[in-house]
Amino acid sequence: MNIQFREQTDSVAPLTVKTAIADCDIHPARATRTELYPYLAKRWQHHLEVYGVHAYQGMMEGPPYPKAQPNASRRDAYPPEGGPQGSSLSFMQKQLLDPNNVQLGVLNPLNTGQGIRNHELSAALCSAINDWQIDKWTSKDKRLKASIVVGNEDGLSAAAEIRERAGDRNFVQVLLLSRNVEPLGQRRYWPIYQAAEEAGLPVGVHAFGFGGNPITPSGWPSYYIEEMVGHSQCQQSALASLVLEGVFERFPKLKMVMIEAGFGWAPSLAWRLDKVWQRLRSEVPHVKRPPSEYIREQVWWTTQPMEDPERREDLFDVIKWIGWDRLLFATDYPHWDYDEPSRVLPAGVSEANREAFYLGNAKKLYGIA
Amino acid sequence: MARHVIAPVDELPPGTRKFLEIDGRPIAVFNIKGEYFGLMNRCPHQGAALCEGPLIGLAQSSEPGEIEYTKLGEIIRCPWHGWEFDIRTGQSYCDPRRFRVKAYPAHVEPGASVVKGPYVAETIPVKVESDYVVVEL
Numbered sequence: 001m002n003i004q005f006r007e008q009t010d011s012v013a014p015l016t017v018k019t020a021i022a023d024c025d026i027h028p029a030r031a032t033r034t035e036l037y038p039y040l041a042k043r044w045q046h047h048l049e050v051y052g053v054h055a056y057q058g059m060m061e062g063p064p065y066p067k068a069q070p071n072a073s074r075r076d077a078y079p080p081e082g083g084p085q086g087s088s089l090s091f092m093q094k095q096l097l098d099p100n101n102v103q104l105g106v107l108n109p110l111n112t113g114q115g116i117r118n119h120e121l122s123a124a125l126c127s128a129i130n131d132w133q134i135d136k137w138t139s140k141d142k143r144l145k146a147s148i149v150v151g152n153e154d155g156l157s158a159a160a161e162i163r164e165r166a167g168d169r170n171f172v173q174v175l176l177l178s179r180n181v182e183p184l185g186q187r188r189y190w191p192i193y194q195a196a197e198e199a200g201l202p203v204g205v206h207a208f209g210f211g212g213n214p215i216t217p218s219g220w221p222s223y224y225i226e227e228m229v230g231h232s233q234c235q236q237s238a239l240a241s242l243v244l245e246g247v248f249e250r251f252p253k254l255k256m257v258m259i260e261a262g263f264g265w266a267p268s269l270a271w272r273l274d275k276v277w278q279r280l281r282s283e284v285p286h287v288k289r290p291p292s293e294y295i296r297e298q299v300w301w302t303t304q305p306m307e308d309p310e311r312r313e314d315l316f317d318v319i320k321w322i323g324w325d326r327l328l329f330a331t332d333y334p335h336w337d338y339d340e341p342s343r344v345l346p347a348g349v350s351e352a353n354r355e356a357f358y359l360g361n362a363k364k365l366y367g368i369a
Numbered sequence: 370m371a372r373h374v375i376a377p378v379d380e381l382p383p384g385t386r387k388f389l390e391i392d393g394r395p396i397a398v399f400n401i402k403g404e405y406f407g408l409m410n411r412c413p414h415q416g417a418a419l420c421e422g423p424l425i426g427l428a429q430s431s432e433p434g435e436i437e438y439t440k441l442g443e444i445i446r447c448p449w450h451g452w453e454f455d456i457r458t459g460q461s462y463c464d465p466r467r468f469r470v471k472a473y474p475a476h477v478e479p480g481a482s483v484v485k486g487p488y489v490a491e492t493i494p495v496k497v498e499s500d501y502v503v504v505e506l
Contacts (some may be wrong), residue, residue, distance in 0.1 A: 075422055075448030075449075336449060336450065336451065338415075340415040340416055343415045344415075
């Protein structure tokens, strides 16, 4: 008999010891529709049941596309106990935090109370999301830190929520989205920046949102793939607005984080802004310095989705302009365009730059010891 | 090249796949309409468990407005980034020059030959009167 028997294994690859990293864009999800109810006044529970939410965007349920995968997520990220991807802490620990040695994970909940026309409901839902982030995530795993979700279209209630959470070390940044009713430099949003600056918290601007405007500047496109590239166009308008409305001039200690919209476009936007500013500065005399200076001093960038040029030197040229001290590694877990930490950075990066890229910059920006 | 007995045919009916590890390598074996295919269960792009993705067809277009959908159930789509591979060959449709997933020949052998031949069984108690799915690597 020449047949050998041996144990079959369906286990995953053994855990390897990896360098500690920060993951600056993790999306926690609610397991059930009513998971926020314990954090919402009865009045708002009833409101949701009777009236639902009224978004700026026509599509009431939010995403106008199936987003390539169910819930725009990795197909292997369904928790074993059921529920949508990103809704289980224990599975997130097992699939993301532990094997990748994530030392700091920054939570950015989406589909929250942002972009809702009823500003009182928006504020209530955002506050509920923030309580929920503490209860369900950050108090249960010290590696995780939350973003303060605010009712973005009502600067005053947003500022109140920031002041309420200021000093609570469960939170490390304020979260806005890139698609708003108006470009982010407009005055209606200034109370948010003022409160964030006072609290010493960076403001993260994550791609997406439901401002009611088309997803591209030239109108509604046919394909999801156009939305994917539209994020960087949208983020460019947001950043130009922040510079040209004078937000960085007015709030010099404000730190902004551009999340999930790429960074390869940063130099060309800055060069273009500088050039037109030299010629048109009398229109915006409150912008006292070349736009690129504000951008390089006050803006950070999360990496996912990393640009992937054919020549890696091209990527290094862009990063050199931005600064190796300005990039924050992110996976975007559990979403389908997740970046795998061990595969994302090409060879040829110095040890110091690698450490800054994967962990050091994030710890410094978010004030994590 | 070693040949591994991985399942009696009854345990791998059409439309199913089986995951296993052979010599430390994660492998998936598919039964597509009675034909068997083995693939390395690791996406060459960023390392996801490729074969946990859905089996889809191949959408191709000769010109805008014309779409042909062929190879139904023969294209595996990575559960992470959606990269598409032909399970018959392991060829990538995103970047066929640079990326290919290792494909392993798989077929059915009668039990009598499995018992006689130079095969390795995974956990399969082999009987001569049955047929077995065999993968080569």
